[in-house]
Amino acid sequence: MTGTSALRFSGLGKRYGRRTWALRDCSLDLPQGNVIGLVGANGAGKTTLLQLAIGLLKPTEGTVSMFGRPLRMDSPAGLAEVGFVAQDHPLYRGFSVADMLRYGNSMNPRFDRPGAERRLRELGIPTEHRADRLSGGQQAQVALTLALAKQPRLLVLDEPVASLDPLARREFMKTLVEAVAEADLTVLLSSHVVTELERVCDHVVLLHQGRVRLTGDIDDLIAGHRMLTGPRTDDTAGVAGLIAATHGTRHSHLLVRQPVGMPAHPRWEANPVGLEDLVLAYLARPDTEPPQAASPPPPEPAGPGRRLSIVTDPSAAERQA
Amino acid sequence: MFAFRLDSRSGVPTYLQLVEQVRRGLLLGYLVDGEQLPTVREVAAALVVNPNTVAKAYREMERAGLAAPRAGQGTFVIGRADQVPHAVHLKLAAQLRAWVRAAQAAGLAPEQVRALVTTVLDDGQAPTRADAA
């Protein structure tokens, strides 16, 4: 993590027609060099956000900046910085895989054609075959290979594995993580399945009904939340950083956001919470405002754009785990 | 070479799972001093996890003194000075198995065995918990 931002959204909003806001009040700072997962239900505004990020859409309000500069998608230099794999990985009908590579080569000055050919060979995808007759997984791999061969600094993928079977998903993600390991690449990918992202992403943005519900480093988020279990408590107003509460007849489960290492009251048993449970809890919150960090202020001041994530000491998290 | 694995249901962050596996590997003698760990790319590809997470795990291993990078070569495990040799470890494991069989023959339930072991350990090591951090 180099600390500079790959993408910064300020007050971003997109309205379709006169009333329908697909996205509203979106301010985010996505760190460079990370793999960022954009999670949300279908219709939460994920595609809108991704297309705003790469200039395929123009925002109704707010601004987007990429690597510290305003987004310039009408210049070849701006376009060259971004790789995009659209939903359903469109390829030209009738083009062979080799044609698609040549297409990429003639449309991009920095296109790494030998690298792309090697990658496809390793994946066992024959280049002389028609691209639109390949299996879904192979088409996705071709689309990813094209986007990677462009040698972008930011790779954006819209629901890349939604249409793939589990094995093809794994193969696709493997290609992706290998690329991240090889190059200085920031990845932003969307999905409506949390478990898909948990392993591959280190940063998450949770989108619900066009608004950002939660964002932060995944490890920090997991370390910063815990499930407290104890005797039934109906008055939860005093519980610091309460996110969700479920009650049994004689006991209660409280999901809380608390600074790492903050001692729990002896009557509560504290347990770690998985990302999926965390996401579901935030999605179920009735309020439309993005939740603020727990009331006891964390010792470190929250940096700009990271107000929702708690900067943690890994060793403290380790002790807790 | 050491093979990592992941339990995605454990709720433990991925990087901590990786660190913990190296720690256990050293404790149980699967890993020895100077042994090379797989590269970040290899681990990321094999487990299909974010390379940043693997790198974070390796940084954490370095911080905890479990491994150290050698320029241009990769990351290597650092064995503790007081690490028990593998042969000794095997011998002790065999003796423990024999004792556990004897305990079972005497009618102790697994729970009772565990409680007994814990009690003995607590009695003997209470003042010196050096390597439990």
Add this chain to the structure above:
Amino acid sequence: MLWVTWRQHRAELLACVLLLACVAVPLLITGTAMHAEYTADGVAACVANPAGTGCGQLVTQFLDRHSEWGNRFIWVALLPALAGVFVGAPLLAREFEQGTWRLAFTQSVTRTRWLVTRLIAVGAGLAALALACSALFTWWRAPLDAIDGRMRTTAFVIAAPSLVAVTLFAFAVGVLGGALLRRTIAAMGATLAVYLAVRLPMEEAVRPYLLTPLVRITDPGVTADPGWRPEHDWVVADGWIDATGHRLSDREETAIVREVYGGHEAVYGAGTPIERYLADHGLRHYAEYHPGSSFLTMQLVESAVFLGLAAALLAAALWIVRRRTA
């Protein structure tokens, strides 16, 4: 970028060339025969010297044999529609329909360059094909045009400047249709409809007045027909005019015809009773016409109109593509 354009449109180019070849072979065979006949039968000599003996009959026989086929070239006026429907309309519509626009717009080539390169390359190809078609048809019709001039509709629509300009216009209609409708079939249908809606009125109502026609006033032909001579003028309106300069309306003309012929069938032309009536009443013939010498000017004016429309439509398509978002 040029390779991409070639790869995306090579099938269309091949189809066009094949189509042209299929038309060219029979045209070359029949055309060669007709050209030979034109010289061998002495029609060429008659065109050079209309006063020759029996020229009227020779030319009439020649025209009887060939002008039916020659006039069928009027269908060439629809040829540009093919360019619009099968090349122009899918150019953008297919990208939007198949989702590949998201691929195309995220490469390191700006949308402007992407579209302009394709429009220029494909447009140039279509222009070359139109030029080839025009050369072929014009060559075939050369003997007929030597007799009748090139101002008649059939000869006019196959001439190079007009055919090229109209082809590019049809292409532009297709491209814009694709950008607006984003569905190939819908864009094809709309292209054909718009093409016909512009082309037909252009032929019928606009072209006769692209240039101001000349007016010719002639005395009634009381004596017999002076014989055949080549006629290259294009008469766009004619009728009778009186001494005060008043042009008779249709109603007035009908009244005169009824008065001259009563209930009998009317006959026209030099030496007929109607001509004598006109002479007796101080009426004369008038004709609004474009002389054969206006051919080139008129071609250029019409081409400029269509090229201007094409440029405006392509600019609109470019504007849409630049603004195009999900």
